[in-house]
Amino acid sequence: MNGPEKHSLTLHGHRTSVTLEPEFWKAFREIADEDGKAINLLAAEIDAERGDANLASAIRVYVLRRFRPA
Template structure:
């Protein structure tokens, strides 16, 4: 397992920025964007708009985790 963050560039409201996330978070972030029919940059911009004083990478990680937890709660195949 590679837990080292990987840096990628995103464009938020016309400005380029770099975000460093671990590979598993990039994978899930892309999957969520695809599942919602959104461009990755648009989903990142939505998260950026409501993140407050939290760093963008942290906000994306929390978003990915919260999304995964919500999906687990709605998955009837999960056992308690």
């Protein structure tokens, strides 16, 4: 397992950096591709729903929920 990687995203016209482990970046991109969405759009949707959680944590939880069986 590699250490976290920082990537820039554009949310609502503003640049921000998010730090995730490579495995989460890969899974996040797979979800975006599966949904036919740009990664920035998916991140913006998660951002709009995240409440008080930081964006990196909200993305990790989103990925986990998508890959866990119901």
